[in-house]
Amino acid sequence: MTDLAPLTMPASDADAATWTAWVGDRAESGLARAAELVDGLRSAPPQSALEVLRQWDAATLELGNVAAMGSLIGNVHPDEQVRTTAEKAEQDVSRVVTALSLDRDLFELFDALPSEGLDAQATRLLERVRRDFTRSGVDRDDATRARIAAINERLTELDQEFSKVIRDDVRTIRVAPERLDGLPADWLEAHPVADDGLVTVTTDYPDAIPTRMFAHDAGVRADMLDAYLNRGWPESDPILRELFDLRHELAGLVGFSDWAAYDAQVKMIGEGAAIPEFIERIATSAQAPMERDVAVVLARYRQDHPDAEEVPSADVPYYEELVRKEQLEVDSQKVRTYFAFDKVRAGLLEVTGRLFGLRYDEVVDAQAWHDDVTVYDVVDVESGAGLGRIYLDLHPREGKYKHAAQFTLTDGVAGQQLPEGVLTCNFSRGLMEHDHVVTLFHEFGHLVHHVLAGHGDWARFAGVATEWDFVEAPSQMLEEWAWDPEILRSFATDESGEPIPTELVEAMRRSDDFGKGYLARVQMFYASMSYWFHVDRPADLTATMVELQKRYSPWPYRDGTHMFAAFGHLGGYSSAYYTYMWSLVIAKDLFSAFDSADLFAPEVARRYRDKVLAPGGSADAADLVADFLGRPYTFDAYAEWLAS
Structure with a gap:
């Protein structure tokens, strides 16, 4: 689909000065090219609306390249000087984007563009650009726009400070x-x-x-x-309170009641007030399953502590494990002997390649930021065309991002640049818990989505560019392939080479289903925290966290702890952590279209690839799902799964 060359980086053993120069040069050239394109729109815009949009989208692509590089390198490079330079590049992009979004001359240019003669994608882009300007506050007075610019600059700094505290602590x-x-x-x-x-x-x-x-x-x-x-405490507490206050002020300046209302406008959920309603719906649906399984854990705990009225939070994972081992006949220590990291990584590539019609060719001489990183070119099996490049950075180290996530390196645009994505995780180099295997499949789902959706005509719709409360659904659905007995037996073998027994996988699945009710309630605790922190902006975040934990979670608060202080989703997901459960509802419905007896059935897999993944953000997520399922998505599959 493209013969474009991937990005060239310095080698992993290059010194900090070389990497710093590379980051700085890429940032400088990208910002300069974006400025040139935008200045051209101001001084001599093209005659046709289509060409105006193309020039704006090209500028967007340049800015996106710098921002993506800054975010990635700022989170993964082993040298602090390089990370700091990358963070500054991201700040510079944020500053430019804010200035452009508040530029009235540019807004008037796009507001006056005729839509006649534009195809559906160009029309969609024009609508999104106009909406972006309106949401930015471009129509406010000079003083308000100046305040908005200052807030946006500070928000970028705070988000980076929060990430740094978590990463380094x-x-x-x-x-x-x-x-x-x-x-x-x-x-x-x-x-x-x-x-x-x-x-x-x-x-x-x-x-x-x-x-x-x-x-x-x-x-x-x-x-x-x-x-x-207590990671991140107390350093992140004032950072977060300032973050919440500034987000609230920004939302008010552009006409919204609070940040959640502002943020939800561009998501599937539509309205901020719908978030607590969704949280309560999930919490109510999960109540009975939660009570059933909590009673089992408590009964096992009482065998050792007869007078206990609840299971202390510090003991929950241990006693869950005892229940799984003694009652559900799953010994996690035995399970992990089948999941050596190297075999899991190879199995992941084999399974997803077969499912999506892809081949991953390792690029042994590819340059990256650390020797741990493995690099693959992604090839379409049917056509032989190169689709993009992926980087797997899967083990912990000092100064590296502490969770699991897919980062963009470059967005793919047909004829302009390849999609390149990065998976950064923190897994063991030896044996893995099966939960981590599931996480690896999940995060790889984002990577596949990014690559397959990187061949459209517009940077705005490239990659995982759907509504933010849908982006987890494809990855959550891909987790199912990490549970199928025959699929696991293809790569999960013990030291002697014996595949994992089918009956053990089936027991593992029963074991995984145990506790899904209370896990849903814990997720609603996190979602409610993310929402109410932004809407109420409490002076005492710990006290509000404790209150919400008591309302939603079955497990008691651990005195003296401050879990929110390292809850990184308060940065990127802000008030919308509900999206994980919202996406799971859709994921369960998406999976219902597959035949559980043949998860590689090519017709449905190809239809899913073409109708849900490849379009990226070129259509509303609800329409993509309906096109794949042949109907609108429903709550039914999720409710049936939760109740079972």
């Missing part, structure tokens, strides 16, 4: 080795005893999750939970 506990009884042998081997006789355990995922699940010592579990939940 890796906490540790020091533990005597005998207190780590219960941890897997390979985990213990990877954590040697130091000269002082203690073992260091970090709050990074490969340490924190196994410790909370498997350590027999309740004190160790409690210490780890305290360390994990």
Whole structure:
């Protein structure tokens, strides 16, 4: 579909000065080219509306290139100087975008453009550009527009500060080795005893999750939970309160009652007030399943603590694991012996390649920011055409983004540039928990979406450019391929090469379904926090968090902890963390179109690729889903799954 060359970066072993220069040069040239294109629109705009839109979209692409690079390199490069330079590039783009959005001359140019003769995509673009200008406050007075510009600049800084606090605040506990009884042998081997006789355990995922699940010592579990939940505290508290206040002020300046109302206008949900209604709908649907499964965990806890009235939060993962092992016949330590990282990564590529008609050719000499990164060119099997490039950065290190996410490196536009995307995660280099395998499939779904949707004519609609409360749905649906017994047996083998038993996978699925009601309620706790923090802007974020946890979560608050302080979704997702559950409702409906007996059935897989993924943001998400399903999506499949 394109013979364009991928982006060339410095080598991983290049010094900080080389990387800093590369980031700076790419930012400078991209900003300069965008300015040239926009100046041309001001001074001598093309005669046709279509060419005006093309020139604006080209400027958008240049700015997007700089912003994407800044966001990615600012989160993954091992050198702090390089990260800081990248963060500045992202700030510079934000400043330019804000200035353009408040430029009345540009607004008047687009407002006066005739739509006659434009095709559907160009018309959609024109509508979106006009909406962007209106939402930016371009029609406000000079003083208001100046305040909006200042707020937007500060919001970018605050968002970066929040991310940096989370990224850099890796906490540790020091533990005597005998207190780590219960941890897997390979985990213990990877954590040697130091000269002082203690073992260091970090709050990074490969340490924190196994410790909370498997350590027999309740004190160790409690210490780890305290360390994990207090990441970012107290540094991020004033950052977040200022962030919420400025977002609220900005929304008011452009005519909205609050930030949630402003943010929801461009999402599937449509209105901010619909968010708490959705939260309550999910919470109500999950009430009975939650009570049923919480009772099981509490009963098991009472075997060891007969007088307990509830399960302490620090003990929940450990006792969940005991329930799964003793009652559901799933031993997570046995399960993980089938999921060696290298086999999982190879299996992921084989499964998704077969499903979507893709081939991943490793580029062994490709340059990237760290030796951990593996690089692949994505090829369409049927046509042999190159579709894009992906980068897998999957292990933790100092200074790196601490969660799991897909980052854009470049958006793909037909005839202009290839789509390139990056998966950044924090998985073990050895054996993986199956939950992490599911996470890897999920995040890879974003990567596939980004590449397949990178071959349209407009940068505005490239990649994962759908409404933000839909973007998780395709990835959530792809998780199903990490649960199919035959699919797992194709790559999940133990040290002797024996595939994972089908009956074990079936038991794992039953085990995974256990607790889905209370997990939904925990998600609604997070969603309500994200919403009410923005709408009410409480002076005491911890107190409001505690109140919302009591309302929605079955698990008690852990005294002295401040989970919100490292809840990174308060940055990018802002008031809209509900989107994960909203997307899951759609994902369950999307999956209903597949034959569970043949998840690789080519007709439905190709139709899904062409109708849902490849269009990117060129149509409303609801229309893409309806086109694939042959009907509008419904709540039914999700409700049936939750109640089962």
